[in-house]
Amino acid sequence: MKTVLYARVSTMDQTLDHQKTQAEEAGFQINEVVADHGVSGVSTRLRERPEGKRLFDLLREGDTLVVRWVDRLGRNYDDVTEVMRELLSAGVTIKTVINGLTFDGSKSDPMAKAVRDALIGFMAAMAQAETEARREAQKAGIAAAKQRPGKYRGRKPSYSREQMAQVTAMLTNSDTISAIAKATGLTRPTIYRIKDQPEECEKALHLWRM
Missing domain, CATH: 3.40.50.1390 (Resolvase, N-terminal catalytic domain)
Known part of the structure; x- marks a missing residue:
């Protein structure tokens, strides 16, 4: 057991x-x-x-x-x-x-x-009730922020453009997530996000002018 x-x-x-x-x-x-x-x-x-x-x-x-x-x-x-x-x-x-x-x-x-x-x-x-309440609160906060042009950018990326480039290169080289985390200093969730959502990650960098 x-x-x-x-x-x-x-x-x-x-x-x-x-x-x-x-x-x-x-x-x-x-x-x-x-x-x-x-x-x-x-x-x-x-x-x-x-x-x-x-x-x-x-x-x-x-x-x-x-x-x-x-x-x-x-x-x-x-x-x-x-x-x-x-x-x-x-x-x-x-x-x-x-x-x-x-x-x-x-x-x-x-x-x-x-x-x-x-x-x-x-x-x-x-x-489920707690999840739905959090989701509605987030939607309300985002909607309010979007009423202020130029104010809503989402959460600031925890990675730099250089780190994103390094992650992308290492993924192309078939390096493991653990090896990439050690080399870049980024967390595994961040690396997975760059891997699975590269366009969104690039957009975040652009919005934050990074």
């Missing part, structure tokens, strides 16, 4: 090391880490994420899956509840770093399962 941490790293302020440290500080002894980088949890189902697919193949009956919060497991209420129930039915126990919740996949008592499933539904609904 093993304990697996699943992490989704989609923004500059989310790092794999930070999420792993949080889990360990909460008392988890992690045997393996599975992480998706630069993947949106709002638009991409867990099974459609590169490492999300591997997670289902990796987990076995008796294993424990650790996530920062249940929103890591799906895009919305339906996704989260579907994934959690599938894993629980396979005998996997799911635990969260935030609030230290445990969803026991070994439960067979009908009443215990009913209570567990009700809690899953509540947590999934709350996670």
Whole structure:
């Protein structure tokens, strides 16, 4: 039996090391880490994420899956509840770093399962509500900023034009993400963003006159 941490790293302020440290500080002894980088949890189902697919193949009956919060497991209420129930039915126990919740996949008592499933539904609904609230707040902030011509530029790039050029060259040379991170001093999420969204990255540099 093993304990697996699943992490989704989609923004500059989310790092794999930070999420792993949080889990360990909460008392988890992690045997393996599975992480998706630069993947949106709002638009991409867990099974459609590169490492999300591997997670289902990796987990076995008796294993424990650790996530920062249940929103890591799906895009919305339906996704989260579907994934959690599938894993629980396979005998996997799911635990969260935030609030230290445990969803026991070994439960067979009908009443215990009913209570567990009700809690899953509540947590999934709350996670979706929080995600939608953040999205609406961001949209409102962006809309207000766009009313002021020349003011809205988005977040300042964490990379320079020279670093972007170096990343692009190393990717062309088939260098690994780890090697590029070491050579450029950039985080892995930033490198993945340059790799997957070069036009957006170039646009950001232009907007910030970098």
